[in-house]
Amino acid sequence: MRVVVDRTRCIGSGQCVMTDPEVFDQDEDEGLVVLRTPEPPESARERMRAAVALCPSAAIRLEE
Amino acid sequence: MPETRPVPLPYRRERSWPFAPAAELVRLRSEEPLSRIPMPIPADPDLRVWLATRYSDVRGIMADPRFSNAPGPDEPRTRTRSATPPSLLGVDPPEHTRLRRPLTREFTVRGVNAMRTRIEEIVADRLAAMERAGPPADLLRDFALPVPVLVICELLGVPYRDRGDFRRRSDTLLDHSLGQEERARAAEETAAYMRALVQRHRADPGPELLGRLVREHGAVLTDADLVGLGSLLLVGGHETTANMLALGTLLLLRSPDQLAVVRDDPDAVAPAVEELLRYLSIVHFGVIRRATEDVTVAGRLVRAGELVVCSLPSANRDRDLLPDQPDRLDVTRRPVPHVAFGHGVHQCVGQQLARAELRIALPALLRRFPDLRLDVPFERIRYRDHALVYGVVSLPVRW
Numbered sequence: 150m151r152v153v154v155d156r157t158r159c160i161g162s163g164q165c166v167m168t169d170p171e172v173f174d175q176d177e178d179e180g181l182v183v184l185r186t187p188e189p190p191e192s193a194r195e196r197m198r199a200a201v202a203l204c205p206s207a208a209i210r211l212e213e
Numbered sequence: 214m215p216e217t218r219p220v221p222l223p224y225r226r227e228r229s230w231p232f233a234p235a236a237e238l239v240r241l242r243s244e245e246p247l248s249r250i251p252m253p254i255p256a257d258p259d260l261r262v263w264l265a266t267r268y269s270d271v272r273g274i275m276a277d278p279r280f281s282n283a284p285g286p287d288e289p290r291t292r293t294r295s296a297t298p299p300s301l302l303g304v305d306p307p308e309h310t311r312l313r314r315p316l317t318r319e320f321t322v323r324g325v326n327a328m329r330t331r332i333e334e335i336v337a338d339r340l341a342a343m344e345r346a347g348p349p350a351d352l353l354r355d356f357a358l359p360v361p362v363l364v365i366c367e368l369l370g371v372p373y374r375d376r377g378d379f380r381r382r383s384d385t386l387l388d389h390s391l392g393q394e395e396r397a398r399a400a401e402e403t404a405a406y407m408r409a410l411v412q413r414h415r416a417d418p419g420p421e422l423l424g425r426l427v428r429e430h431g432a433v434l435t436d437a438d439l440v441g442l443g444s445l446l447l448v449g450g451h452e453t454t455a456n457m458l459a460l461g462t463l464l465l466l467r468s469p470d471q472l473a474v475v476r477d478d479p480d481a482v483a484p485a486v487e488e489l490l491r492y493l494s495i496v497h498f499g500v501i502r503r504a505t506e507d508v509t510v511a512g513r514l515v516r517a518g519e520l521v522v523c524s525l526p527s528a529n530r531d532r533d534l535l536p537d538q539p540d541r542l543d544v545t546r547r548p549v550p551h552v553a554f555g556h557g558v559h560q561c562v563g564q565q566l567a568r569a570e571l572r573i574a575l576p577a578l579l580r581r582f583p584d585l586r587l588d589v590p591f592e593r594i595r596y597r598d599h600a601l602v603y604g605v606v607s608l609p610v611r612w
Binding site for chain 2: 160161162163166167170174175176177178179180181199202203205206207
C-alpha cells in the first residue's frame with residue numbers, strides 16, 4: 150500500500166496527523182502535510198482509509 | 214425584542230431537546246434534501262436560499278469550487294454574511310490560499326500540543342477561581358468563556374483587559390436578529406480595534422501570532438489582511454469553543470452515564486469530544502455559498518447566482534454518515550468524518566486548538582466538581598436562537 154499526498158491541495162487541518170502520526174506529519178515552515186512513512190504496513194490500512202475520508206481538501210490518496 | 218422574531222429554519226433546534234436539529238430539518242433530509250426556503254434576515258426579509266440537509270450533498274457543496282464564499286457582484290457584503298471585516302471566510306482560492314497559508318503553521322497538531330501546558334494552567338486557574346467564589350456560578354461567564362478568551366488573547370497578542378469590549382462586539386456580529394446598522398457598526402469597531410493592534414505590531418512586532426505574521430509575512434500581508442485575519446481569529450477563536458464547552462457540559466449533565474465516561478476515562482476524552490462536536494454541531498451552517506454556475510444538487514438545479522445553505526446539524530445526523538443510531542449521543546463511538554468544522558478549503562483553521570481546549574477543559578471541570586448540577590430546571594435554560602454559533606445564554610450551576 151502506498152500513500153500519496155498533494156501539498157498544493159493541503160490546507161493543514163491536521164486530521165491525518167491525528168489519525169496516524171506514524172505516517173503523517175506537518176512541516177515546521179508551512180504546517181502542510183509531509184509523509185513519514187510513504188508505504189505503511191498493511192495493519193495501517195483502515196487508518197489510511199480514515200485519513201483519506203477525513204481530509205477536507207482531498208489531498209491524500211491510496212495506491213494499492 | 215430580538216427573541217420574538219421567528220427563528221429561520223437553518224438555525225432551528227427541537228424545542229423538547231434543544232441539542233437536536235428541528236424536526237422540520239429532519240423531515241426535509243428524507244423528503245426534500247435540497248429545498249428552497251425563506252431565510253428572512255433584517256437586511257433582507259425576502260431572502261430565499263437553497264437548504265441542503267444530507268451529509269453527502271453538504272460535503273459535496275462545501276468541497277465544490279463552483280460554490281463561492283465571496284459575495285456576488287450586486288450583493289452587499291453584510292447582507293447574508295457575518296459582518297466581520299473581510300477575511301478567509303469571504304474569499305475563494307487563490308486569494309484564500311494566500312491568506313490562509315501563513316496561518317497553517319500556527320495551528321498544526323504539534324504547534325497546538327506545545328500550548329497544552331499553558332491551556333492546562335488557564336483551565337486550573339479558572340476552576341480555582343470558581344471554587345474560591347463558591348456556588349452558584351454561571352458556567353458560561355465563569356469558565357466556558359474566560360478559558361478560550363484567555364487562550365486566544367495570549368496566542369494572538371490581544372490584551373485580556375480589552376475583553377469586555379471585544380466580547381460585546383463579537384456577540385453583536387454573530388447575532389442575526391439584530392439590525393444591519395448595529396452589526397455594521399460592531400464590524401467597524403472590531404476592525405478599528407484590530408487596526409490599532411496591527412499598527413502596534415508593525416512598529417514593534419511582539420512574540421505572539423500577530424507579531425510573527427508581521428515579521429514573517431509582513432511583506433505579502435497588507436494591514437487590511439492582518440486586520441481581517443486577526444479579527445477572524447479573535448472572534449472565531451473564542452465564540453465556538455466557549456459555546457461548545459457550555460452546551461457540551463449541559464448535554465453531559467443531562468446524560469449522566471456519558472458524563473461519567475468523560476470524567477473517569479482519560480483515553481475516552483478525545484473520541485468523546487468528536488462525538489460532542491458531531492452531536493451538537495453548534496455552527497448551524499457557517500457560510501452561505503453562492504453558485505457561480507448552474508449546478509445540479511440532489512437532482513435539482515441550482516442556478517448561477519443562487520445562494521446555498523448547508524445544514525451541519527442535519528448532515529451530522531444523517532445515516533449516510535452514521536448508520537447506527539445517529540440521533541443518539543454515544544461518547545464511546547469510533548469518530549466519524551463529521552462536518553462540525555466544515556469541509557473543503559474553508560474547514561476551521563483553528564480546529565486543533567479547539568479540540569485541545571475541549572479535551573483539557575471538559576474532564577478538568579467534571580473532575581474538579583464531581584457533583585456539578587444545574588441551578589435551574591432544565592426547561593428554564595435559554596438558548597442563543599439567532600446566533601450564527603449556537604449555545605446557551607447562561608448556564609447557572611452549583612456543586
